[in-house]
Amino acid sequence: MRVWALALLIAFSWAQKSKVTSAALAVQDGEYEKALGFLQEAFANQSLLKPKDIAKAYKLRAQAYMGLLLNSKDPQAVLTKYPNLFEEVMLSIRKCREYDSSKEFENDLKLLSAQASSVIYLKGFELFQKEKLAEARQHFTWAIELYESIGQKDFYPPYALRGIVQLQLKDTTAAIQDLEKARALAAQKPLPNDQTLPFVYTSLISAYGGLGELDKALNVANEGRTKFPTDENIRRAELNLYLQHPGLQEKALERFRQELQRDPNNDTYLVIVAQLWERSNPDSAAVYYQKALAVNPNNLNARYNLGAYYVNQAAELSAKYNETKDEKLQQKYFAQMQEYFRLALPHLEQAHQQLPDDLALIQSLIQVTTYLGMEDKAKEYLQKKNALQKK
Known part of the structure; x- marks a missing residue:
C-alpha cells in the first residue's frame, strides 16, 4: 500500500x-x-x-x-x-x-x-x-x-513623485523623507533635462513651511531659486511661504531688495517685492508692478496684478461715492473712479489675451467696461463668460 x-x-x-x-x-x-x-x-x-x-x-x-x-x-x-x-x-x-x-x-x-x-x-x-x-x-x-x-x-524621480504624492495625501513626514532623498540623489547625480526636480523644491518649501520649520524652508527656497532661477513654481512657493508667515515679510523684503541692488532689472524680483507689499501697502506694490512692466512688458503677473490694483482702487472710491451725500464729493469720486478703470482696462485686456479662460479676469473686464460705458465690449465679455460657464 x-x-x-x-x-x-x-x-x-x-x-x-x-x-x-x-x-x-x-x-x-x-x-x-x-x-x-x-x-x-x-x-x-x-x-x-x-x-x-x-x-x-x-x-x-x-x-x-x-x-x-x-x-x-x-x-x-x-x-x-x-x-x-x-x-x-x-x-x-x-x-x-x-x-x-x-x-x-x-x-x-x-x-x-x-x-x-x-x-x-x-x-x-x-x-x-x-x-x-x-x-x-x-x-x-x-x-x-x-x-x-x-x-x-540613484534614480531619484520615483522618490520625487512619491514624495509629492505623500504630501498631497497629508503624510508630511513620509513626503519629506522621499523628497530629501530625491534632492540628495539629484545633487550627487543629476539627470539632464529632468522636470521633476523643481517640484521637489516647491514641495519641500510647502512641507517645511506647513510644519513651521521656516529656516529649512528658506534654505530649500534659496537652493531651488539658485538652481532654477526662472522656475515660476519655485518662485510662487517661496512667495506663498512669505505671505503665509507675516513674520518673514521684513526678512523677505530685505533679501529681495539686496537681490534688486545686484540686478535692478530683474522683473521676477520686482514682482515678488510687489506681492510682498500688497497686503500692507498696495500703493507701493503698484509702483513695483509698474517697474516690472517697464523692464518686461510681457510679465503676466505684473500686468494682471496691476490691473487688479486699479480695479480695487476704483472699488474703494465706489464705496466712498455711495456713502456720501455731498454731490461735489460724489463727482470727485466718480471722476477718480473712472480714471482708475481707464488705467485698469489695458492691463486687464492684455492679461486676458494670455489667460482667455480666466473667469475672474473676464468678470473684472465686464465690470470695467460697464462702468466706462463700453456697452458692446461689456456684452462681448459677458458672452465669453457665459460660454465658459457652459463648458
Missing part, C-alpha cells in the same frame, strides 16, 4: 512539474495566457513542487504577465482584463527570489525587473496625473523596489 502511495505521489509531483514545463514552452512561444493557465494548475498543488520548480513557476508567471502587456497592441485592454497585473508581477518576482536559493534565475529576474520598473513607474505617473494618489504611491513604491534591485539606486 505504501509503495502505491509513494508511486502515486511521484506521479502527482511529475504531473505538477510538467505543468511548469508546459508553461515554459508556452512563454517561449509567446502564448502567455496559455502559460498562465498551466501555472494556475501548477500552483493549485504547490506543495508537490520542489522549491526550484516553485521559483521557476513564479519567474514564468512574471514573464507571462509582462509578455502579455509588452507584446499587446492594446496594453490598456490587457490591464483592464488583468487589473492586478502589476501586483502579480511584483509578487511573482519576490516569490521567485524567495525560493531561488541557488540564484539560478537571478539574471532573468534582473531583466524582468528592468522591464517592469519603467512600465510601473510610468503607470504610477499616469495615476498621479489622474489624481489616483493612493494607487500612484503604491506603483512608485514598487518601481523604487525594482530600480534598487537592478542597481539603479
Whole structure:
C-alpha cells in the first residue's frame, strides 16, 4: 500500500512539474495566457513542487504577465482584463527570489525587473496625473523596489513623485523623507533635462513651511531659486511661504531688495517685492508692478496684478461715492473712479489675451467696461463668460 502511495505521489509531483514545463514552452512561444493557465494548475498543488520548480513557476508567471502587456497592441485592454497585473508581477518576482536559493534565475529576474520598473513607474505617473494618489504611491513604491534591485539606486524621480504624492495625501513626514532623498540623489547625480526636480523644491518649501520649520524652508527656497532661477513654481512657493508667515515679510523684503541692488532689472524680483507689499501697502506694490512692466512688458503677473490694483482702487472710491451725500464729493469720486478703470482696462485686456479662460479676469473686464460705458465690449465679455460657464 505504501509503495502505491509513494508511486502515486511521484506521479502527482511529475504531473505538477510538467505543468511548469508546459508553461515554459508556452512563454517561449509567446502564448502567455496559455502559460498562465498551466501555472494556475501548477500552483493549485504547490506543495508537490520542489522549491526550484516553485521559483521557476513564479519567474514564468512574471514573464507571462509582462509578455502579455509588452507584446499587446492594446496594453490598456490587457490591464483592464488583468487589473492586478502589476501586483502579480511584483509578487511573482519576490516569490521567485524567495525560493531561488541557488540564484539560478537571478539574471532573468534582473531583466524582468528592468522591464517592469519603467512600465510601473510610468503607470504610477499616469495615476498621479489622474489624481489616483493612493494607487500612484503604491506603483512608485514598487518601481523604487525594482530600480534598487537592478542597481539603479540613484534614480531619484520615483522618490520625487512619491514624495509629492505623500504630501498631497497629508503624510508630511513620509513626503519629506522621499523628497530629501530625491534632492540628495539629484545633487550627487543629476539627470539632464529632468522636470521633476523643481517640484521637489516647491514641495519641500510647502512641507517645511506647513510644519513651521521656516529656516529649512528658506534654505530649500534659496537652493531651488539658485538652481532654477526662472522656475515660476519655485518662485510662487517661496512667495506663498512669505505671505503665509507675516513674520518673514521684513526678512523677505530685505533679501529681495539686496537681490534688486545686484540686478535692478530683474522683473521676477520686482514682482515678488510687489506681492510682498500688497497686503500692507498696495500703493507701493503698484509702483513695483509698474517697474516690472517697464523692464518686461510681457510679465503676466505684473500686468494682471496691476490691473487688479486699479480695479480695487476704483472699488474703494465706489464705496466712498455711495456713502456720501455731498454731490461735489460724489463727482470727485466718480471722476477718480473712472480714471482708475481707464488705467485698469489695458492691463486687464492684455492679461486676458494670455489667460482667455480666466473667469475672474473676464468678470473684472465686464465690470470695467460697464462702468466706462463700453456697452458692446461689456456684452462681448459677458458672452465669453457665459460660454465658459457652459463648458
